[in-house]
Amino acid sequence: MTQTFxxxxxxxxxxxxxxxxxxxxxxxxxxxxxxxxxxxxxKVMPGANCGGCGFAGCRAFADAAVKAPNLxxxxxxxxxxxVMKKVASILGYEVKEKAPMVAVVRCNGTCDKRPKTNxxxxxxxxxxxxxxxxxxxxxxxxxxxxxxxxEACQFGAISMDPATGLPVVDEEKCTACGxxxxxxxxxxxxxxNKGPRSMRLYVSCINKDKGPVAKKACASAxxxxxxxAKTCTHDAITITDNVAYIxxxxxxxxxxxxxxxxxEAIHGVNFPKPLDKEGIKARIAERNRKAKEAAEAAKAAAAEAAAKEAEPVKKEENNG
Amino acid sequence: xxxxxxxxxxxxxxxxxxxxxxxxxVLPLPQTxxxxxxxxxxxxxxxxxxxxxxxxxxQVIAEPGGFISAFVHSSVSGTVKSIAPRKDISGNFMxxxxxxxxxxxxxxxxxxxxxxxxxxxxxxxALERIKACGVxxxxxxxxxxxxxxxxxxxAKPECLILNGAECEPYLTSDFRILLERTKEIVVGxxxxxxxxxxxxxxxxxxxxxxxxxxxxxxxAVVVLGYQDIEVMTLKKxxxxxxxxxxxxxxxxxxxKSGGLPISVGAVVQNVATALAVYExxxxxxxxxxxxxxxxxxxxxKENLHNYLFRIGMPLSYIAEYAGGIPExxxxxISGGPMMGKAIANLDACTVKGSSSILYLSAKSTKRLEASAxxxxxxxxSACPMGLEPFLLNRLAKAGDMEQLEANAVQDCISCGSxxxxxxxxxxxxxxxxxxxxxxxxxIRARAAAAKAAAEAAKSNEAK
Numbered sequence: 001m002t003q004t005f006x007x008x009x010x011x012x013x014x015x016x017x018x019x020x021x022x023x024x025x026x027x028x029x030x031x032x033x034x035x036x037x038x039x040x041x042x043k044v045m046p047g048a049n050c051g052g053c054g055f056a057g058c059r060a061f062a063d064a065a066v067k068a069p070n071l072x073x074x075x076x077x078x079x080x081x082x083v084m085k086k087v088a089s090i091l092g093y094e095v096k097e098k099a100p101m102v103a104v105v106r107c108n109g110t111c112d113k114r115p116k117t118n119x120x121x122x123x124x125x126x127x128x129x130x131x132x133x134x135x136x137x138x139x140x141x142x143x144x145x146x147x148x149x150x151e152a153c154q155f156g157a158i159s160m161d162p163a164t165g166l167p168v169v170d171e172e173k174c175t176a177c178g179x180x181x182x183x184x185x186x187x188x189x190x191x192x193n194k195g196p197r198s199m200r201l202y203v204s205c206i207n208k209d210k211g212p213v214a215k216k217a218c219a220s221a222x223x224x225x226x227x228x229a230k231t232c233t234h235d236a237i238t239i240t241d242n243v244a245y246i247x248x249x250x251x252x253x254x255x256x257x258x259x260x261x262x263x264e265a266i267h268g269v270n271f272p273k274p275l276d277k278e279g280i281k282a283r284i285a286e287r288n289r290k291a292k293e294a295a296e297a298a299k300a301a302a303a304e305a306a307a308k309e310a311e312p313v314k315k316e317e318n319n320g
Numbered sequence: 321x322x323x324x325x326x327x328x329x330x331x332x333x334x335x336x337x338x339x340x341x342x343x344x345x346v347l348p349l350p351q352t353x354x355x356x357x358x359x360x361x362x363x364x365x366x367x368x369x370x371x372x373x374x375x376x377x378x379q380v381i382a383e384p385g386g387f388i389s390a391f392v393h394s395s396v397s398g399t400v401k402s403i404a405p406r407k408d409i410s411g412n413f414m415x416x417x418x419x420x421x422x423x424x425x426x427x428x429x430x431x432x433x434x435x436x437x438x439x440x441x442x443x444x445x446a447l448e449r450i451k452a453c454g455v456x457x458x459x460x461x462x463x464x465x466x467x468x469x470x471x472x473x474x475a476k477p478e479c480l481i482l483n484g485a486e487c488e489p490y491l492t493s494d495f496r497i498l499l500e501r502t503k504e505i506v507v508g509x510x511x512x513x514x515x516x517x518x519x520x521x522x523x524x525x526x527x528x529x530x531x532x533x534x535x536x537x538x539x540a541v542v543v544l545g546y547q548d549i550e551v552m553t554l555k556k557x558x559x560x561x562x563x564x565x566x567x568x569x570x571x572x573x574x575x576k577s578g579g580l581p582i583s584v585g586a587v588v589q590n591v592a593t594a595l596a597v598y599e600x601x602x603x604x605x606x607x608x609x610x611x612x613x614x615x616x617x618x619x620x621k622e623n624l625h626n627y628l629f630r631i632g633m634p635l636s637y638i639a640e641y642a643g644g645i646p647e648x649x650x651x652x653i654s655g656g657p658m659m660g661k662a663i664a665n666l667d668a669c670t671v672k673g674s675s676s677i678l679y680l681s682a683k684s685t686k687r688l689e690a691s692a693x694x695x696x697x698x699x700x701s702a703c704p705m706g707l708e709p710f711l712l713n714r715l716a717k718a719g720d721m722e723q724l725e726a727n728a729v730q731d732c733i734s735c736g737s738x739x740x741x742x743x744x745x746x747x748x749x750x751x752x753x754x755x756x757x758x759x760x761x762x763i764r765a766r767a768a769a770a771k772a773a774a775e776a777a778k779s780n781e782a783k
Contacts, residue, residue, distance in 0.1 A: 117411075118664050121687045123750040131754055133664045134411025209413075 037090055038062045044086040045079060050154045052077045052177025071095050078155075078175035100194040101176035103158070103169045107143040107188045108204040108265065110164040114139055114218040130185035138217030141207045143167065143188050152183035171198060171270075193248040198270040201246055201258060203228075205265045208241040215263065222265040228257035231284060256280055323528060324572075325555035326565040329704040331737045333558055333658065335529055339492045339615040339624040344500055346628045347641060349424065353396050353632030354406055354416040355381065359672045360456040361463045362388030367417055373400045378427040378606050381417055390464045391454035393606035395630035398422040409635070409654055409661060409668040416669070419632070431603040436503050438544060443515050446601045453600035454672075455607050459483055459561065459590030460655065462673040465597065468589070469515050471582045477516040478585030481570050482509050482594055484526040484533065485554060485561035488656025491676050493611035494591050496626045498526070498533035501595055502540040508594030510546055511601050516587060522549045523570050524591070527556045558658060559735040563588045565704050577731050607631075607672055614638070616679030618648040629670050636666045639677060650682035657684075658736045688745040699738035699748060705731045709738035709748045716755035725759050732756050 041062035049057035053076050055064055065074045071093045076083050081097050088095035120129060120136040126148040134140035145165045150158045157173035158180055160166070167180075171194070181189040192202060203222055207214040211223035224242030236250035237257060246257070246266070258266045259280035268275060357364040363386030369375060375394040382392035398421045405413040426432065440446070451466035471477060482505075486494040498505065506524075513522045526534050538551045554560055554569055564575045566588055573584040581588055589597075592610060599605040614625040623643035635654070639645055645652070652663040655675055663677070699709040707728055715724045729752060738748045 118662075123747040125750075127754055128747075128750045131757065132410070132750075133662065134407070136664075138411075140407075140411055140413065 035066050037066050040090050041065055041087050044083055044090070045076065046083065046175075048078055048154055048175075048177075050078060050175070050177045050179060052175065052179065066091060077101065077177050080175075101191050102171055102174050102194040102198075103176060103178075103180050104190050104192040104200075104202050105143065105167050105169060105188060106190050106202065106204050106206050107141075107166060107186075108220050108267065109137065109139055109142045109218045110166060110220075113220045114142065126183075127185050139207055139209075139214070139221065140217075141186060141188075141209075142205075142218065144186060148183045148185070149180035149189060152179040154179065195248070195253070195270075199253055199268070200248070200270070201251055201253060201255065201266060201268045203244045203246055203265055204267045206243055208243055210242055214242065220263050220265050223263060225262060227260050227262065228266060231256050231260045256284055260284065323553050323555045324569045325557045325560065326562075326568040326704060327572075327574075328568075328706045329702050329737060330557040330559065330565075331702050331740050332556070333489050333740065335556065336489045336615075336617070337492050337495065337529065338490070338619075338621075339613050339626060340495055342492070342496070342624050342626045344496050344611055344626045344628050347630070347633065347638060349396060349421050349630070350633055350637045352401070352418060352420055352634075353630065354418050354634065354669045355392060355395065355632035356406075356408060356669060356671050357382055357385075357392065357415040357417070358408070359392055359454075359462065359631065360390045361461055362386055362390075364415065365389060365392045367403050367415065369394075369400050369403075369417065371400055371402055374398070375400060375419060376425050376427045378430050378608065380606075384464075388464055388467055390456050390466075391452060391606070393454055393608050394419060395608035395632050396421045397425040407665045407668060409663045409665055411664045416632075430605050432605075436507065437602040438507055440507075440511050440514050441601060446511050446515055446597075449601045449604065450597055453596075453604070453606040455593065455596045455600050456672050457590060458592035458596060458610060458673055458675075459563075459588075460659065460673065460675070462671075465589070465593055468587065469512060471587070475582045476585055477520045477582065477587050479521045479523060479571055479587070480509065480513050480516055481566055481586055481588045482522065482524040482591055483561055483563075483566055483588055484524055484530070484537070484591045485566060486530070487527060487556075487558045487560040488658055488660075489558075490615045490678055491613050491656050492615070493613045493626055493675055495530050495533055497595055497611055498530070498591055499536055502536045503544060504598045505591050505594045506537065506540045506544055506546060506549065507602065508596075508598035509549060509589075510544075511597055512587075512589060512594065513549070520587075522546075523552050524549065525552045525554050525560075525566055525570050527554050527560060529556050559704055559733065559737065562704060562733050562735060564733070577728055610670075610672060610674060612638070612670065612674050613676040613678075614642045615676060616646070616649065616681075617684055618646045618681040619679050620646060629674070631670055631672055631674075633670045634666075635663065635668055635670065635677060638670070639666065642677075646679050648681045649679035651680045651685040653678040653680065658740065659734065687747070690746045691744045693744055693746055696743060698741045698743060702737040702741040704735060704737060705733060707732060709752060710746075712752045712755065713746065713748045716751040721755075721759060721762060724755050725762070729756050730759050730763060 042059050045058035047058055053061045055061040065087060068074055071088060075098060080100055084095045114137045116136050117138050118136050122128060124146045126144040126146040129144050129146055135144050143166050147160050149167050150160055155173045155175055157170045158167050161168045176191050178191050181191055205222035207221045214221035214223050222243050224239055226239050228244050229237040229239055234250050234252050236247045237244055255268050255275060258268045258275055259277045365382035366385050367382045369381045375381060376397045377394060379394045380391055381394045384390055396419055398419045401418040401420050403417050406416040408414050447466055447470060455465040456462040457465055484494055484498055509522055513520055524537055534551060534553055541549050552570060559565055563581055567581055567586045568574055571586055575581055575584055596607045608631050609628055612627050612629050625642050653660040654663050655661055657678060693710050703709055712727060712729050732752055734753055736749050742748060
């Protein structure tokens with residue numbers, strides 16, 4: 001009995017040793033030469049393999065980053081500036097800092113604001129639903145509510161709110177990889193600058209229909225009225241195809257557009273104080289009044305100057 | 321002779337042709353019609369009228385927007401009120417021409433009499449009239465007929481197959497026109513046969529559940545003296561009316577994957593198209609009317625109808641005229657219950673290819689909860705294209721485009737036999753349809769890239 005044990009252990013151990021040696025030499029002989037920095041870069045990556053950078057995974061990104069002449073086209077949106085700084089220090093490159101981004105759902109057609117026109121009982125997939133028809137509400141542009149974005153998110157940052165029927169983004173978890181934006185067949189989700197202390201303003205609607213049609217489909221649709229663009233003193237708002245868009249780089253977060261929007265389609269988030277609609281409206285009215293007065297004064301001054309200029313000519317005529 | 325049918329797959333839904341005894345009635349004109357610019361497969365037509373113009377019935381109001389496109393004519397006489405986007409039956413926007421109806425004045429040159437004209441004009445003349453009258457295939461796909469009847473100099477059409485299968489349950493419009501307009505359809509078939517060439521045979525395929533139609537067509541063929549037109553009785557099986565299935569049933573030939581029917585010498589046209597061709601060529605009447613069935617399992621017997629409608633009539637107007645939406649209707653469908661499109665917007669208007677308003681009760685349309693696939697293989701044995709829907713569904717879920725293409729998802733004809741036969745109520749077709757669209761997109765992009773590369777190589781050589 002003891003002998004059987006002895007021989008078994010000896011044979012297996014010997015076999016293991018011999019095979020290990022064979023594998024060792026083969027591994028040495030056929031070793032693929034790889035830049036050791038790829039491993040180093042991969043180690044500092046978040047390791048989510050989400051594909052948000054445009055590569056197949058973190059290792060593919062590391063490989064591309066090592067081979068690239070600079071880091072301009074390689075940026076990990078998940079790791080952000082912190083990880084990119086580490087990557088840059090490994091590779092000895094400069095890194096261009098990017099502002100943190102976040103996924104923003106540009107639809108606020110909640111169940112009560114956007115009445116249903118029919119019932120959809122097909123497969124619970126936005127992709128399938130979008131291929132079949134315009135959707136179960138009057139709006140052909142808004143969120144379909146089947147949660148393809150929730151499925152696409154690898155970080156558990158999106159969930160459907162059963163009360164509103166719209167997806168909610170958890171800013172803490174969102175890495176702005178853009179997977180949800182790609183998964184949405186209606187292109188409702190935008191990857192947008194997170195803003196200072198996460199404060200940002202955006203138009204929460206992409207309905208391109210003309211005002212009355214959009215308004216009929218959804219009480220809080222952007223109707224393309226242009227009031228926000230007229231109000232904005234920073235030239236940050238443009239209106240194309242009956243939808244307003246706020247340019248983040250120009251927006252100074254004054255919230256005037258939010259207060260003036262007649263359908264409450266403009267959303268401001270993470271501001272420390274709630275929106276003082278009346279206060280802002282009064283401020284704008286005051287400013288407009290002053291501007292009007294100033295314009296009238298300027299007009300009057302211009303008329304006076306013109307009259308003065310005309311007078312000497314008359315005198316000359318008299319002299320002549 | 322034994323009755324023929326296609327060789328692979330197929331299902332047997334209850335045919336429910338409850339509106340078969342309702343003679344075709346002519347719908348009165350509404351106050352306004354909205355004529356869509358996308359009445360056909362291919363590029364939408366371009367409107368050539370302006371707001372305020374007076375138009376007559378049969379006047380051209382839009383030109384083809386590309387090679388595969390068709391003329392659109394006014395279906396009423398009156399004033400053009402607007403040319404603006406309007407929602408179609410699925411709720412998507414399409415340009416519509418709105419015309420306020422004033423009287424019923426036709427353009428000159430249209431023969432409105434009932435006299436049967438059997439003298440067939442020459443090929444070119446007939447083809448030109450078919451194109452000018454905006455005739456499209458009325459079997460469902462609305463492919464422009466003049467393109468299909470002119471398959472190019474290298475093609476050898478051997479057999480014109482007239483599709484009178486009407487395999488979709490409930491629908492009876494083709495059956496009614498086969499009964500009531502028999503001779504016109506037979507002459508229409510002879511015109512198309514003449515266009516395709518002297519060697520081309522002609523077979524009219526009708527399913528066995530329409531014995532009256534078979535008898536009527538057989539008699540008409542004898543009376544009119546078209547000895548070379550054959551009437552073939554087909555076994556009742558869905559989807560017999562599918563182009564490739566009908567070719568298999570009639571000619572016992574199979575179209576290879578990605579191939580067109582003409583590659584096996586076949587041209588398939590619907591019987592309603594034959595009628596439209598007759599009217600276009602012999603009467604110079606543009607395609608502005610078609611037949612539609614009002615039916616469904618919750619429709620009262622007196623509200624079942626077959627109507628001759630004009631294009632652009634709002635569906636809500638027709639529904640109202642036919643007795644309103646019946647109680648218990650849970651789903652409204654335009655087309656048959658197997659392949660039709662759910663009507664999400666009843667304010668949408670009829671188009672050339674409209675074939676029904678179908679009211680179905682919750683009992684027959686409500687989706688049942690899906691359970692796990694047990695790999696029973698019923699979907700695979702039901703698929704008339706010989707595909708494996710359970711596999712395609714899994715691949716579509718995983719998004720494996722390479723494997724989807726290798727398993728021929730692009731051959732799917734979206735007939736729904738798989739979903740109909742699935743004992744686990746799995747929504748097979750929904751996913752497969754999406755995957756099919758994606759794979760076809762990939763194939764098209766690849767073909768375009770190959771073409772561009774070939775052209776670049778050619779131009780390089782030339783330099």
